[in-house]
Structures are given as structure tokens and as C-alpha cells.
Amino acid sequence: MKLSVSIAGVEFKNPVFTGSGTFNSGREFVEFVDLSKIGAVVVKGVANKPWLGNPSPRIAETYGGMLNSVGLQNLGVDHFIKEDVPFLRRYDTKIVVNLAGKTIEEYCEVADKLRYADVDMLELNISCPNVKEGGVAFGVNAEMAALVTREVKACSKQPLLVKLSPNVTDIVSIAKAVEAAGADGLTMINTLIGMKIDVHKRKPVLANKMGGLSGPAIKPVGIRMVYQAAKEVGIPIIGLGGIMTGEDAIEYLMAGASAIAVGTANLVNPSATMEVLQGIIDYMNLYGVTDIKDLVGVIA
Numbered sequence: 154m155k156l157s158v159s160i161a162g163v164e165f166k167n168p169v170f171t172g173s174g175t176f177n178s179g180r181e182f183v184e185f186v187d188l189s190k191i192g193a194v195v196v197k198g199v200a201n202k203p204w205l206g207n208p209s210p211r212i213a214e215t216y217g218g219m220l221n222s223v224g225l226q227n228l229g230v231d232h233f234i235k236e237d238v239p240f241l242r243r244y245d246t247k248i249v250v251n252l253a254g255k256t257i258e259e260y261c262e263v264a265d266k267l268r269y270a271d272v273d274m275l276e277l278n279i280s281c282p283n284v285k286e287g288g289v290a291f292g293v294n295a296e297m298a299a300l301v302t303r304e305v306k307a308c309s310k311q312p313l314l315v316k317l318s319p320n321v322t323d324i325v326s327i328a329k330a331v332e333a334a335g336a337d338g339l340t341m342i343n344t345l346i347g348m349k350i351d352v353h354k355r356k357p358v359l360a361n362k363m364g365g366l367s368g369p370a371i372k373p374v375g376i377r378m379v380y381q382a383a384k385e386v387g388i389p390i391i392g393l394g395g396i397m398t399g400e401d402a403i404e405y406l407m408a409g410a411s412a413i414a415v416g417t418a419n420l421v422n423p424s425a426t427m428e429v430l431q432g433i434i435d436y437m438n439l440y441g442v443t444d445i446k447d448l449v450g451v452i453a
């Protein structure tokens with residue numbers, strides 16, 4: 154059975170990645186998961202310097218998912234290179250670094266420092282607010298998404314995935330613009346903006362009022378967006394959003410994703426990545442599928 158996938162010239166042993174921000178650098182998972190069995194560890198957003206994140210409370214449960222407004226808390230790229238890269242390199246997995254920034258210059262500062270680091274791929278999170286455009290996320294219009302992709306691609310050494318925001322009316326126009334601007338692949342989807350109110354306190358539950366909705370509740374949106382984008386772009390797609398089981402992962406592959414990532418499920422079940430991988434293998438055995446590639450994009 155062939156599980157390996159090749160994306161932008163990088164060979165991954167299997168199509169199961171971790172969703173950025175739900176697995177950090179993997180340290181907290183080593184008692185549950187052999188990191189060498191994961192296709193790639195996609196680390197939490199890394200910025201040019203440490204970010205404190207948003208005030209608490211910044212996590213809330215919802216039906217079939219959760220809201221978070223963590224605000225990309227991280228220790229910065231220098232700490233990442235010094236502490237996390239050597240840790241992850243002890244395992245036989247690929248390292249994908251999620252880039253966070255408030256300006257194009259900040260993203261480029263991170264990508265530039267990573268030129269000399271032993272990492273395999275970058276993932277540009279364009280859901281970050283662009284402070285020069287009044288805090289509107291880079292990923293919500295095609296021109297801004299293309300501009301940030303072009304500039305960050307130019308300052309990056311490793312292949313660049315661009316992680317799209319689902320908070321748009323026309324995902325296909327953004328996917329095409331980002332492809333034309335030089336992205337080597339797409340990651341879809343990030344969280345959907347949501348809100349929850351505590352009716353007894355008459356207050357929003359999150360200190361930041363709004364946050365990103367993730368988990369099984371968003372899976373149909375992710376499947377729909379991957380399906381629409383895969384029909385229109387030639388670059389590979391990493392599918393994520395609400396994957397809890399192997400069958401959820403197969404849905405993303407059939408919609409057109411070449412690989413998948415497990416996010417919120419890790420917070421509920423720390424062995425989720427391994428269970429999803431086993432579920433994919435079981436499905437392939439059941440239907441006599443010998444190469445994972447034969448499942449990609451089978452839905453017309």
C-alpha cells in the first residue's frame with residue numbers, strides 16, 4: 154500500500170499532518186503519538202518576535218466544535234529555531250512552519266530567518282490582520298492575498314503553502330489569485346469567525362468577543378471549499394477542518410486534497426492523528442485501494 158505523497162518536491166511518508174496551533178511543536182503529544190509516524194508536524198504560527206496573544210477567556214466550546222481567540226501567542230522565530238527545530242529533528246517527520254505576521258515585512262522577517270533553519274516547508278497564514286489596511290485579514294480579498302503571497306514567496310527559501318481563510322464569499326477567486334502569485338500549494342481551511350454569548354452574564358463568552366470556529370461543525374464547509382478550489386487550481390491542497398476520523402480524511406481526499414491535517418481533534422483525543430491514519434489504511438484495505446493518490450479528487 155502506498156501512502157506517501159509528494160507536495161512541491163517534498164516527500165511525506167503519509168498524508169496525515171497536524172493542524173497549526175493545535176499541536177504546537179508536538180512536545181505535549183509525545184506520550185500519545187510517535188511523531189515519526191506523522192507525515193508532517195505543522196507547528197503553531199511563528200512570528201518575528203514573541204506575541205502574548207489575546208486576553209482570556211479565549212476558548213469556548215460550541216455544538217460540534219469550539220471557538221478560539223488565542224491570538225497567535227508564540228515565542229518568536231529565534232526561540233523556534235533554537236528550541237523546536239532540534240527537538241522535532243529527533244523524529245523522522247517533516248517540519249512545516251506556519252508563518253504569522255501583521256505586515257508583509259514581519260512575515261518576510263520570519264521566512265528570511267528560516268532560510269538557514271532545517272525546516273521542510275512554510276505555510277503562510279493569511280488570516281492574520283493586516284495592520285496597514287486597518288486590521289482587515291490579508292486573506293479576505295484576492296488582491297491582498299496575491300500581494301502577500303508574491304512578497305513572501307520572494308523572500309522564502311522553502312516551498313510555500315498558503316493557508317486560506319474561509320471567511321470570504323468566493324474562495325475560488327482567492328485560490329486562483331494565490332496560485333498565480335506563486336504559491337506551491339494551498340491549505341484549506343482556517344477557522345470561521347463566530348461568536349457566543351453568555352445570556353446570564355449578558356456578555357460575550359470570549360474576552361475578544363469573536364473567535365475562530367473549528368471542529369466537526371465546519372467540516373462540510375471545508376469539504377465544499379476544497380472541492381471548489383481543486384477544480385480550478387493545479388497546485389496541491391492540504392485539506393483540514395473538522396477531521397475526526399479516517400473517513401473524514403477520505404472525504405477531503407475525494408474532494409481533491411492531496412493530504413490532510415488533524416486540528417481540533419487533537420485537543421479532544423491526543424491520539425487522533427494516529428487513529429485518522431489507521432482509519433485511512435483500513436478504508437484502503439476494505440476497498441482494495443493500493444495508492445492513496447487514487448482517491449484524490451475522485452468526485453466529479
Ligand SMILES: Cc1cc2nc3c(=O)[nH]c(=O)nc-3n(C[C@H](O)[C@H](O)[C@H](O)COP(=O)(O)O)c2cc1C
Nearest residue numbers: 172173174198221278342343367368394395416417
Ligand atoms: C486553538 C487553535 C489555535 C490555532 N492556531 C493557528 C495558527 O497558529 N495558525 C493557523 O494558521 N491556524 C491556526 N488554527 C487553525 C487550525 O490550524 C485549523 O485550520 C482549523 O482549526 C480548522 O481545522 P480543525 O477543525 O481540524 O481544527 C488554530 C486552531 C485552534 C483550534
